[in-house]
Amino acid sequence: MMGNYTTQGFQGFVKDPKSDRSKAAQVAADAVGAKMISYTGLRGTYDFCVIAEGTFEQAAGIKMATEASGALCNITICEAISINDVADSAAKIAGAYKGPGK
Numbered sequence: 642m643m644g645n646y647t648t649q650g651f652q653g654f655v656k657d658p659k660s661d662r663s664k665a666a667q668v669a670a671d672a673v674g675a676k677m678i679s680y681t682g683l684r685g686t687y688d689f690c691v692i693a694e695g696t697f698e699q700a701a702g703i704k705m706a707t708e709a710s711g712a713l714c715n716i717t718i719c720e721a722i723s724i725n726d727v728a729d730s731a732a733k734i735a736g737a738y739k740g741p742g743k
Contacts (some may be wrong), residue, residue, distance in 0.1 A: 642700060643687040644707075644716035653712065669707060673699040685726050687715070 663680035670677035675695030682689055704716040
């Protein structure tokens, strides 16, 4: 997952610059039975990246609860896939699919 802090989240950092957000991410993962692997602050479009093992539903629950807190926003859940499996499905569909007007 990658995401951003809101104004409220940044105000928390200004108040407590030594705040360890990896502990909060760990608590969220533990609460739904997911396993947090790492938490990293980022420079760029996103403010942080959390790598975790778990289901999409667990990640979506973390997203919903943490964004509802008002401290985070724009959380994007990225899920590892096999591009070869996707290509295999696409190849099967390509032979049968007809576009509009064809």
